[in-house]
Amino acid sequence: MNTTPEQQDDMKRELGLLDATMLVAGSMIGSGIFIVSSDIVRNVGSAGWLIFIWVLTGIVTVIAAVSYGELSAMFPKAGGQYVYLREAYNRLIAFLYGWSLFMVIQAGTIAAVGVAFAKFAAYIFPALSDENILWDLGIVRINAAQLVAIATIVILTWVNSRGVKNGKIIQTVFTIVKLVSLGGLIVAGLLAAFNTEVWNANWSTAWDTVRWDINSGTAMSIGGAALFAGIVSAMVGSLFSSDAWNNVTFIAGEIRNPKRNIGLSLFLGTLIVTIIYVSANLMYLATLSMEEIAYAPADRVAVVAAQAIFGQVGTLVIAVMIMISTFGCNNGLILAGARVYYTMAQDGLFFKQAGELNKFEVPGWGLWAQCIWTSVLCLTGRYGDLLNYVIFVVLIFYALTIIGIFILRRKLPDAERPYKAFGYPILPALYVLAAFTICVGLLIYQPTFTWPGLIIVLLGIPVFFMWNRREKALD
Template sequence: MENTQPEDQMKKELTLLDATMLVVGSMIGSGIFIVSADIVRQVGSAGWLIVIWVLTGLITLTAALSYGELSAMYPKAGGQYVYLREAYNKLVAFLYGWALFAVVQTGTIAAVGVAFAKFAAYLFPVVSDENIIWETTYFQLNAAQLLAIAVIVVLTWLNTRGVKNGKILQTVFTIVKILSLAGLIVLGLISAFNTEIWHANWSEGWIPKTWDAQENAFLEISGAALFAGIVSAMVGSLFSSDAWNNVTFIAGEIRNPKRNIGLSLFLGTLIVTVIYVSTNIMYLATTTMQEIAFAPADRVAVVASHAIFGEIGTVIIAVMIMISTFGCNNGLILSGARVYYTMANDGVFLKQAAILNKYEVPGWGLWVQCFWASALCLTGKYGDLLNYVVFVVLIFYALTILGVFILRKKRPDIERSYKAFGYPFLPAVYIIAAISICIGLLIYQPTFTWPGLIIVLVGIPIYYLIGNKEQ
């Protein structure tokens, strides 16, 4: 039996610990195990590798602290969608929700699901992406895609049975993930610390370089080339640090949301920043710059794990990434449908998504999300789609934080139990940083920008076609 209960009748099952684990679990997927390879190819030195991760962490923390004010003002299901709607209008909010459904959330779910399957293949070769199940001229179905879809379906079903099931799974898997990464870092820095490698990595630690495929060598860079390298390197680190805002989507089910959302954003992003920076320090202590830059399939963690554990290191990392991606996808699936629920209540999404099932969760929205994420798994293009929206995601983050300034003027009457830390300086710094990165991407990585803009702009006629005329 279904019902149309308002969101204030959703079960408030999530504690501060649950919300914090949702932030951490949604952020840590497979990126930290992989993207440092590309970062080193872009900036080429130990110091700049750490700078990229520290800079990414500071940017993310600044954004999270600013979102705390918005979450205290509007502790409702939908989170960032609601903030954009209140600061601007329904069209701007819809374009964010459209991008989230079309690519950002569902594409990430697909990509994380396939990452789970690819690393499962280390243990069970039958689920490898090289195991082709069916093939035609234009389409290829492999075992990894089927396993990814199976995981997405199972997690979706579990989350349709109530938020309590999802939160228990999320908290348990995230705690295991944190402990596993902490163990890897500690063992790497203590038992496998290689003084020779460490000194070699830092011998030219502050000389930025970029890999030139034509010259087959690293070339020193400065000025505009260094800026281009930083911007290109941060594509991976920013996506590895993304999804921290997912906790705002599920605000209607968090206890004491005015306090706990902002606090969980701060704690969660801080924990992940410390883990990410520490992991890269461990890489530098166990693995040469050359090995990091050219790790097979960019799997830096596998190379580092070999240095720590020997041959069994591959299996250990495979298990860790399976745990990490499984928990990450649970968080993404749990939170995403709450945005479509709020959009449907606003009349800008399929109306069935506004219906709560007997477990007081948006079951229909969860299954629609599952269907589209599974379809993206089959296309094999989810990785390209995610690259396209790096630019778009940053724009919406900047617009949302600009909304803090707008709402201070527009709605000074609303109670703000928490105010953005460092306002107006830190929110302004984030906006400037985000815009600078976007400009850099427009100039130096156009393939990451224009397709993303097109995806968002396609949402404009869709908005008017589905017919919300209330402006």
């Protein structure tokens, strides 16, 4: 039971280029840029390598995004990456992606971002802290931050269940505010709080390769395999902070002129975020020593930088910025995810109700199913572990999708391609090579980030055959 064009056309095309670009940028920018640079510095040690990691991540992300442009122009339908995998490979590969997305990738990210919102809200309202345990049920301890996270997820799900127009307004407004706020923080750091002595000291050892030990507070020189391991480990954080750009492909059925606007929004959104991320790290280097970045309390490097710029009020400045950032980020993730489940259901690979539109012409059942599962993950407190497990899997699915460009060029040589992947075949091939190199490094040096993720994916195989058998029985 494949999705038909008529079914896809039931959705309202309410989103323009600005909305799509803000969805790309807003879904990418959550809390990562405010935190992960500490871990990157501990792994690679110096200013040059810190910027190198972020530039490399940005290049890899932009290459992937512009490569997806060809696929989005060929298949401008709800479901995005799920559809690309189905058309290039088969229903099983596509299902395994959708399964991973529902169980961990999308739901786990929404849970983590929601709890990040609550944790920084606790700077303003201490009672919302994750240290405020409300109920201790033995195997599960429920804290205030978890309940705040669930409340924001429920609110955003409700808003998005009442029409895509509501979701797009929140997304566009919050993303513009967060971009302006981040830009202001960067400018203030680079101009008002620029510390020449700190900047020169950081860049005097720009390409020293060291690993900072958080326990002893010392730095140890590394090279060769240890440096490669450090780069791979560092990129777990930067890649995750730059993820979710593909969410705009999920809502292709609601974007005006999708053959043009999806590919263009992917390029513009990832480019904007890359510039913001690199600039933010230059700001950190202009205000903080390498030690201060590496050992920022709870890795909240942006809080330490803001305190250097604004004094003690800087903590509140960053708290408000992260609340805005995470709220807008979750809106985009919640809005987009249900469109994949909608397409899966129409393929007979998910609950039938998820493939139906509500009276507001959005997949309301899928939105609420996602909300319930995400809330469960919030309560378990295991979403952070799940996200560590799947970064490896996310990279594999990205690589498989881009390999799909090569497959479809041979499989469907005469298909209409309003846009062709920039730099084909060199740039897409370079992305695949880079993604698999990082994956190999993770397999070797970070096995705890790989095997559990693979197990989660493989658990989807028997589920696929169950759904497939059910679909055949209904035909």
